[in-house]
Amino acid sequence: MVVVMESHATEEQIQAVIEKLREMGFSTHRSTGVTRTVIGAIGDKTGLDERDLQVMEGVHEVVRISEPYKLVSRTFRSENTVIRIRDVEIGGDQVVVMAGPCSVESRDQIVGIAECVSKAGARILRGGAFKPRSSPYSFQGMGEEGLKLLRQAADRFGMLVVTEVMDRSQIPLVTEYADIFQTGARNMQNFSLLRELGKTRKPVFLKRGMAATIEEWLMAAEYVMSEGNHQVMLCERGIRTFETYTRNTLDISAIPVVHKLSHLPVIADPSHGTGIRDKVLPMARAAVAAGADGVMIEVHNDPAHALSDGAQALFPEQFDELMRELRIIVPALNRTI
């Protein structure tokens, strides 16, 4: 923490700040310049609100000099975290592909899709059983029946399952069927859910909130890790900006930024990130080229009749084409797929 005083700050005001910092548990260090006094404060104080200093008399600016997170940071752990689930590694040399429909709709649908995406090279099957929709009048998912169908389809083709858990109360149910818990963008700051997931021992796939800064996203991962579960992967899925041609703006630059700040794997979701089918291929290629450890892709055998988000689902043959393109790209990053 560095507190910069106003140039006209009185000695009394300076002393009040020093005292306040000590009260907060910092050791302080005063540096009196020609125009201003600057007070450095050393200490390891997470969970502190720097505005408490900012509103003090004579204070010009307060600057936090350490990240508010610990466990997610490269400072805490310098090597990449690699999450191993059976024979799949996430965050290692191989780029991991997760694919499947937005929602599980029927046995035939999920089995058919699982077959074609696994043939093309996807290792993890995605599919929603509980669908939070922005309209109360839209399809809300198949519930537990959907989870069962998803698990069966994955098992048949030797795939892992990732699926969303919407609420703390659903954790026991989802645990039975999933290999990876997915949390949705709207739940990124559902701290009671994050805490509870932190007490489980299954990997967590944490989507970035639509308006979340990278720092807030990492803080959400910290919530999970602070309870003991260190298997977290971060998923960039688009942020909200003024541009409306695409549903969201997929923040590709977040991939190298997170890789620098944290040791956790980063996955990109170009399907939600763009919201429209013909932008998914270019953005999936871009994400992998930027260094993503994996991509999550929505694929549907009959997108025109999908019960949710059909417009952003790839046709199976587009998914094959994408896999072919990614195989060309990954050697540029010394990776395989």
Add this chain to the structure above:
Amino acid sequence: MVVVMESHATEEQIQAVIEKLREMGFSTHRSTGVTRTVIGAIGDKTGLDERDLQVMEGVHEVVRISEPYKLVSRTFRSENTVIRIRDVEIGGDQVVVMAGPCSVESRDQIVGIAECVSKAGARILRGGAFKPRSSPYSFQGMGEEGLKLLRQAADRFGMLVVTEVMDRSQIPLVTEYADIFQTGARNMQNFSLLRELGKTRKPVFLKRGMAATIEEWLMAAEYVMSEGNHQVMLCERGIRTFETYTRNTLDISAIPVVHKLSHLPVIADPSHGTGIRDKVLPMARAAVAAGADGVMIEVHNDPAHALSDGAQALFPEQFDELMRELRIIVPALNRTI
């Protein structure tokens, strides 16, 4: 729904769109111009994804011509909704003031604050018992004990209680102590919570999400109302923009916009909207001048030692000053306070 075809669209493509629209339950209406064909679709289809049309061959653009919400709309109900709780009316001629600390911290704290804000004219006492904090290492609230103290303090000074419910599972507990359920900005799209609140008969104070469009905010209110609870008030509390001098950008223009689109009352929260004490007075005045039906203001007897958000809490004497200023302003809107 209006579907605009590409200028080079084939007759076959046009027919496919018409058929799809009929399948969706619309009656259609074709208008063939010199350069393009435009297909109008009349029908009352909420919960529809217009992207399903947009991805069809030959389609240039799809335009939704009715709002996705019904019950919250002025089309559905043209007079203002006035919510009556005991002798307090929200959405009527009187501007309602809700005030209190960010968190309930102790009996003395909450009683002391309730006393001074009620004297100054606040009718509703606010205070958090469960605090979702962006850091897992920060103060997380007093829980039920906080609710009790809040209720006792309010009763002593004849005030109503508004407090946050974080999770569906907390509803029974909060019902015992609160007059108004508050939902937080991060929970604006926690649809299972909204649904459950829709089944209660207590008013809901629905904060706008930090990145929520006005339409999404109204859709969230629709979730509550679609379950039968029509007592919803909307709270503007700042949106996230590129500007970082203030914590959020209080979107004052949302006040007249919502008043035009909906019959529900609109409250402003300049404390969270700005995040810093000396901006609260000007922004509270601005919100009332723009037509807000009320304001929610954080006040603390000892902000320097508040356990959360002290930097944005007013001193009691600042709150008195604010009430004095608002009394001057409201006659410009033919209102009282």
Add this chain to the structure above:
Amino acid sequence: MVVVMESHATEEQIQAVIEKLREMGFSTHRSTGVTRTVIGAIGDKTGLDERDLQVMEGVHEVVRISEPYKLVSRTFRSENTVIRIRDVEIGGDQVVVMAGPCSVESRDQIVGIAECVSKAGARILRGGAFKPRSSPYSFQGMGEEGLKLLRQAADRFGMLVVTEVMDRSQIPLVTEYADIFQTGARNMQNFSLLRELGKTRKPVFLKRGMAATIEEWLMAAEYVMSEGNHQVMLCERGIRTFETYTRNTLDISAIPVVHKLSHLPVIADPSHGTGIRDKVLPMARAAVAAGADGVMIEVHNDPAHALSDGAQALFPEQFDELMRELRIIVPALNRTI
């Protein structure tokens, strides 16, 4: 400037940073903590790019501790700047009202509008002669003829003239007719124009860019002032956000923020800030209630046939109503109108 080193930074890296800072002209101050070394740098170096330090090996974060502007700052001048033009004061106790059409369209139009706005209390007449339009196919203004008509209309009713100068080359022409140079939002960082205006002795009305931070806006004012012209007023006219119900989001909180950082007067433009007539009154009231030193309002005698921006122009009787409302509000701020 404070440079925070990585916790694992080597002594060599620390020395390289210290040397670089000295080379840049700073006196440095090292503070070695348990986990990190922090280097304070004192000196008055505007025009410096802190990223040059940020990319050095071992550097964790670089924090600038002084504003990049000087002359616009309250540190430089603590009392409010009051701009006096004939008998009008901008930035003093009186709230100043500027009104008129978007574009000057004819003698009758501008005289008619000048008459009604001056009667209602506006002291300054606005009107565009050169109209930069986002489409090359739209009306582009009357040019010099428009300036003449504007001046004549203003003189007839004892008003001042504010009008836009689009380009450095137009300054001599506009000088002949205007009392105040207006610069448009798209020109906020047209530095050659700003510099040139800084060499004149007429006040400058500097609109905030649609995506400009408050700091960038103040830096634009610094460009003008650094050439010797200290008569700058800042105009908040809406920023671009994800919300699209209003054309822009009028950032009302920028008013108290700028008043804290700078001594310059702040005006609000709710006409461009909202883009639609029925939002202008509430937002003008809000701006004044938040402390704006003035408002600029578009008024047209026949908005339905205005050649530009008719949709955001008030009818004369709405302008009368607005003036009546503002007269009620200003005593809350100890001001007159």
Add this chain to the structure above:
Amino acid sequence: MVVVMESHATEEQIQAVIEKLREMGFSTHRSTGVTRTVIGAIGDKTGLDERDLQVMEGVHEVVRISEPYKLVSRTFRSENTVIRIRDVEIGGDQVVVMAGPCSVESRDQIVGIAECVSKAGARILRGGAFKPRSSPYSFQGMGEEGLKLLRQAADRFGMLVVTEVMDRSQIPLVTEYADIFQTGARNMQNFSLLRELGKTRKPVFLKRGMAATIEEWLMAAEYVMSEGNHQVMLCERGIRTFETYTRNTLDISAIPVVHKLSHLPVIADPSHGTGIRDKVLPMARAAVAAGADGVMIEVHNDPAHALSDGAQALFPEQFDELMRELRIIVPALNRTI
């Protein structure tokens, strides 16, 4: 244009809208549904402000059904525009690389950089001679001397020159030295500059404004093309969002979006798009993988002493590495480099 009336609109109001549309030159088409009347308007009216209809009594919503631009549109020209300058093609099968320093600083500097980037495969040399800086106290460029040095260096290695023209008045000067006119992000809506460039016969490299929507960017290209110069290439260089880890958010998805809407080539500038060296490589790879027709990269032989933007300049060996990686990626798009 489609005008959707309120459900309670009177016949009189409907007639007024129809009349207004005819007055504007549209042929209209009325469609009376059970709940609402919808009026379709066919005609080719660019430069129209739909808000003029929106403010009419009884109007619920107005929807524009054609793009406001013509010449830039794929509807106007379906094949890709390929710009040929000597033996370089921009927009063809080959991905074009433009590289060089932010500012020309000396003969040695520019010659040294030109040598290494041309060896590595860059065909076009970039470098600024006039530098608009956000601070009036920063280095402002070498002026004409810089242009000369840039031309000489390019000629020596058989390269083309792209450099920024800041102002209409600089066009004759820059024409002497440059092969391609660059317009800066802050000038994207400097319409008098765009118009004037439209009268020249040299290609224009048009940077997207920091807060410009894709539509506004295309409209800026329309300004150039409407004067007769059809050789425009569009440069994505990052937009302003709430995220501040990177200077801007490079909107990679704009690349496929523009390719769908327009026939013009799209180039990406990851140096300005991220603002920091170690993000340039991943984002350049991502842009090319997403389909960019080229990239513009800042390279400096001694970034630590660059007079501007050194922090975002690659070292020559990083540029070599980038070229090696891009060569691996481009076959995935059936392109060469």
